[in-house]
Amino acid sequence: MVSPAIALAFIPLLLTVLIKYRYFFVLFYRAILVRIWKDCTTGLSREERAYQYVLTHCTLGDPDSILDAFDIWCSNVEFISNIGPKKGKILDRLLMEQSPLTVLELGAHCGYSTVRIARSLPLGARLYSVEMDQRNAAITEKIIRMAGFDDSTVELIVNPSDEVIPRLRSDYSLEKLDLVFMDHWKKCYLPDLQLLEDSGLLGKGSMVLADNVLFPGAPKFLRYLRKCGLYEWKIHRATLEYSRGIRDGMAELIYQGIK
Known part of the structure; x- marks a missing residue:
């Protein structure tokens, strides 16, 4: 005792x-x-x-x-891990600066970031949003339509990202992605980035944004960025969405191509 x-x-x-x-x-x-x-x-x-x-x-x-x-x-009320308003403003600014016409979102969850991206797109742009969980995808679909976006602006794809990315050319006739937003499972950041590279969908100047790279963190993804030499990149430091005192950040990558 x-x-x-x-x-x-x-x-x-x-x-x-x-x-x-x-x-x-x-x-x-x-x-x-x-x-x-x-x-x-x-x-x-x-x-x-x-x-x-x-x-x-x-x-x-x-x-x-x-x-x-x-x-x-x-x-x-309850915590949900979406990009939130503070890092969302960074996303808004980058979307306004880039004016991307073809955007891929990996991890729609319940539609917050989908709506945030869609509202900032220029006329004629299209967002392809990928969500593997069918129940969450059903909610995302409702949220997208509630916000006033139809299939010509936002197309929801319900499948795992590693199955969708290799088929983007054949099934969706995509030639190049102007911007990719990653906010799904952090362990998928690196393999999905490499799938995008292998698919040829990243052209010089394509932007990739990856949320929560510091918390809960994506260490293998960050190590790869330091070594591969394919990107100009930086981290926009902030705090975790809807929290105080927990440091987080969103990675911004600009694809430079094979040197």
Whole structure:
């Protein structure tokens, strides 16, 4: 049995750990514990709960209203890992600067970033959004249409990214991607980037944006960027979406081609 004196000696250490990692404890509570509780008590997935909130708090046909409703829900109710408003502004700026005509999104989740990208595209541009989870894809489809975008602007593809990328030329007649946004499983960032390289869909000047490269992190992806010499790249540092005190960043890559 631990003596009271030894137990008291550990209190300063415990307090130090709690203070130092308090933001991670808050994230664990909001992202894991609340989700488990709500899943059990509502019978709905977290994404379905978010959709219900957005549906009842947004103005149909208004992308900004839909994004605002998502941001309020994710900030105050439950945590969802989408790009969020702070890093979203970086994405908005890059989209305005690049004016891409052909965009590929890997990881639609429940449609937040899909709407964010689609609303910034120039006239005649098209977004191909890939989501492997069928339940999430069904929500994304509703969110896209609620925002007022039809199939001529946004096409949702429900399949794993490693199956979709090799077929983009043959099935969707794509010759070059102007911009790729990655926000799916972080372990897929590197193999999917290499698939894009092998497919020939990245031309000189093509931009690739990859979210959450610092937290939860994509270390193999970053190591590859440092060594391959195919990209000019940098990291836009920020904090994790809908969180404070957790450092994160979005990688911006400009493809230079084989040297």
